[in-house]
Amino acid sequence: MSEQSTTERARPEAIKAVPVRHPVRWVSIAVIAVLVAMFVHLLLTNDNFRWSYIFVSYEEGKRGVMFTGPVLEGLRGTILLTITSMAIGIGLGTVLAVMRLSPNRILSSVAFVYTWFFRAVPRLILAILFGNLNILWSRIGFGLPFDEQIGKLFGIDNFNGQFYSIRAVDLLAGFVAGMLALGLSEAAYMAEIVRAGLQSVDSGQSEAAVALGMSRFQVLRRIVLPQAMRVIVPPTGNETIAMVKDTSLVAFVPVAGELWFQLNNISARTFVVFPVLVAAVIWYLIICTILMIGQYYVERHYGKGYGASARAKQRLRNIQVEQGGKITTTGETP
Amino acid sequence: MTDTPEPDEIVEEPVAEAPEPEPEPEPEMVRADNVHKSFGSLEVLKGIDLVVKPGEVCCVLGPSGSGKSTFLRCINHLEKINAGRIFVDGDLVGYRERGGKLHELSEKDVARQRRSIGMVFQRFNLFPHMTVLDNVMEAPCRVKRESKSEVRERATALLDRVGLSSKIGNYPGQLSGGQQQRVAIARALAMRPKLMLFDEPTSALDPELVGEVLDVMKGLAQDGMTMIVVTHEIGFAREVGDNLIFMDGGVVVEQGAPRDVIGNPQHERTKAFLSKVL
Numbered sequence: 001m002s003e004q005s006t007t008e009r010a011r012p013e014a015i016k017a018v019p020v021r022h023p024v025r026w027v028s029i030a031v032i033a034v035l036v037a038m039f040v041h042l043l044l045t046n047d048n049f050r051w052s053y054i055f056v057s058y059e060e061g062k063r064g065v066m067f068t069g070p071v072l073e074g075l076r077g078t079i080l081l082t083i084t085s086m087a088i089g090i091g092l093g094t095v096l097a098v099m100r101l102s103p104n105r106i107l108s109s110v111a112f113v114y115t116w117f118f119r120a121v122p123r124l125i126l127a128i129l130f131g132n133l134n135i136l137w138s139r140i141g142f143g144l145p146f147d148e149q150i151g152k153l154f155g156i157d158n159f160n161g162q163f164y165s166i167r168a169v170d171l172l173a174g175f176v177a178g179m180l181a182l183g184l185s186e187a188a189y190m191a192e193i194v195r196a197g198l199q200s201v202d203s204g205q206s207e208a209a210v211a212l213g214m215s216r217f218q219v220l221r222r223i224v225l226p227q228a229m230r231v232i233v234p235p236t237g238n239e240t241i242a243m244v245k246d247t248s249l250v251a252f253v254p255v256a257g258e259l260w261f262q263l264n265n266i267s268a269r270t271f272v273v274f275p276v277l278v279a280a281v282i283w284y285l286i287i288c289t290i291l292m293i294g295q296y297y298v299e300r301h302y303g304k305g306y307g308a309s310a311r312a313k314q315r316l317r318n319i320q321v322e323q324g325g326k327i328t329t330t331g332e333t334p
Numbered sequence: 335m336t337d338t339p340e341p342d343e344i345v346e347e348p349v350a351e352a353p354e355p356e357p358e359p360e361p362e363m364v365r366a367d368n369v370h371k372s373f374g375s376l377e378v379l380k381g382i383d384l385v386v387k388p389g390e391v392c393c394v395l396g397p398s399g400s401g402k403s404t405f406l407r408c409i410n411h412l413e414k415i416n417a418g419r420i421f422v423d424g425d426l427v428g429y430r431e432r433g434g435k436l437h438e439l440s441e442k443d444v445a446r447q448r449r450s451i452g453m454v455f456q457r458f459n460l461f462p463h464m465t466v467l468d469n470v471m472e473a474p475c476r477v478k479r480e481s482k483s484e485v486r487e488r489a490t491a492l493l494d495r496v497g498l499s500s501k502i503g504n505y506p507g508q509l510s511g512g513q514q515q516r517v518a519i520a521r522a523l524a525m526r527p528k529l530m531l532f533d534e535p536t537s538a539l540d541p542e543l544v545g546e547v548l549d550v551m552k553g554l555a556q557d558g559m560t561m562i563v564v565t566h567e568i569g570f571a572r573e574v575g576d577n578l579i580f581m582d583g584g585v586v587v588e589q590g591a592p593r594d595v596i597g598n599p600q601h602e603r604t605k606a607f608l609s610k611v612l
């Protein structure tokens with residue numbers, strides 16, 4: 001702790017000032033503390049929450065309602081439904097966005113009409129509609145057309161030329177119907193999000209890429225989409241979280257393997273309402289929290305080259321280079 | 335110049351007898367014959383003729399809006415011309431002439447033509463989500479499908495040549511304008527082009543950064559690269575240019591050796607323009 005200074009001038013005395021008081025800040029902290037204490041008190045002392053019903057056992061020989069077999073099955077269904085319908089939504093939505101921006105009039109009109117239809121119809125009605133689509137066909141499959149008639153020509157009765165077919169009720173009911181209803185509807189919203197993302201990328205980018213001889217697909221895949229992702233990811237995160245909650249709509253398809261359906265079932269059987277609702281709230285909170293954490297990392301990945309984290313990574317890389325380390329390119333280039 | 339007759343319109347379907355270009359005795363890297371280009375009802379190029387020989391540096395001067403960028407973009411078919419012909423290294427750009435008919439080239443063939451034409455933009459247009467090295471390696475790896483290690487070697491050498499070997503792992507956003515433009519030049523060179531097009535490469539730069547980019551371009555010219563450079567840097571044009579054209583209102587008003595055009599302009603419009611930029 002030497003006080004010596006290398007320069008001629010002596011260092012002046014360090015500033016020791018009395019900090020500004022923030023009375024409002026302290027009052028609000030006190031108010032919030034009281035409210036939080038009241039809430040915790042409510043949670044702990046009000047017997048109507050029936051925490052043991054939620055966590056420990058809801059019936060003789062059963063686990064708590066949150067962890068009982070059917071509810072966990074339902075949870076799995078909810079997650080699976082979210083993933084599959086978002087996958088359909090993002091994939092189809094990207095295709096629709098590219099179609100919408102295409103100079104080909106037919107393609108862009110098709111995309112427009114699709115978006116118009118699926119944004120206009122409420123998801124709940126779509127879910128019920130898809131649950132009833134099997135009224136239109138009895139079997140769905142692919143194989144030789146007119147197989148029975150051809151079989152008769154060769155004297156075989158009931159010749160079945162279907163490589164694969166399934167009763168429409170089996171395919172277009174329950175999970176698949178719910179997945180399609182949610183996924184196709186989501187695609188309409190994702191199309192708008194992706195379109196906004198693609199349009200946010202400076203036209204100089206695709207121009208430079210085209211001038212290098214890249215094909216239209218390469219420009220999209222390598223140059224435009226990765227940059228559009230910065231605009232696409234945040235609203236897609238919101239859509240995913242909304243989707244987790246919208247999966248409860250498929251109870252109307254009906255789909256049994258879904259979280260809220262299962263919880264509601266138990267509620268109806270045991271005549272316990274409030275703790276079941278609390279259990280549902282907790283599960284949805286957990287899923288959405290995990291998704292938000294995931295979103296943070298995805299956003300950080302696509303922010304490469306833009307923000308503070310890029311600079312931090314750069315510093316690390318420079319150190320590696322200085323020490324003769326290998327330059328590893330992040331992202332998809334191996 | 336303005337009163338050259340309109341050549342045959344380029345129509346996708348049958349086209350009247352197109353004037354066959356007589357086989358050139360001397361090699362020409364770029365040949366523009368009476369090029370016309372309109373945006374809607376606005377005619378931006380009104381009959382541009384130009385010949386650039388291999389190894390030549392052709393500087394293009396002209397006031398804003400005179401069609402310089404448009405002309406450059408026509409050379410690598412970023413814009414479709416409405417009439418006339420453009421040849422690069424003997425190949426008709428964007429079309430194939432067969433039996434007196436013009437056929438549009440497929441997207442793939444146009445892309446192949448563009449591979450050998452490098453372009454540098456006023457606003458750099460580096461890919462911001464890729465490192466400097468990836469920017470340079472992207473096209474050779476993806477378009478030409480060359481081996482990664484080979485391309486990496488070449489890219490590193492090119493970046494060294496433009497004086498940026500220490501910035502290999504940086505993102506474009508972390509570089510100054512002058513550094514970004516030098517990366518952009520290296521990116522174009524990585525495709526081993528026969529021709530380089532520069533569209534006001536130093537116009538977006540702070541004055542103290544202009545020199546470093548011009549130095550790189552001078553080096554390129556000395557190494558024999560054929561270049562068409564749209565620029566307002568009169569000093570560069572005089573020192574490096576073999577040929578200078580002055581464009582205004584979509585026509586070439588005056589052309590010749592840079593020293594002559596700059597030192598002794600013949601046309602009023604050239605004089606007026608030079609008095610403003612000198």
Ligand SMILES: Nc1ncnc2c1ncn2[C@@H]1O[C@H](COP(=O)(O)OP(=O)(O)O)[C@@H](O)[C@H]1O
Nearest residue numbers: 373376378396397398399400401402403404405
């Ligand atoms: N894509 C376009 N659509 C319509 N007009 C354009 C387009 N590109 C350029 N122009 C017009 O063409 C004229 C020439 O532009 P440009 O070639 O960029 O000139 P310069 O590069 O010499 O400044 C300008 O009037 C400009 O507004």
Ligand SMILES: [Mg+2]
Nearest residue numbers: 402403404534
């Ligand atoms: Mg311009």
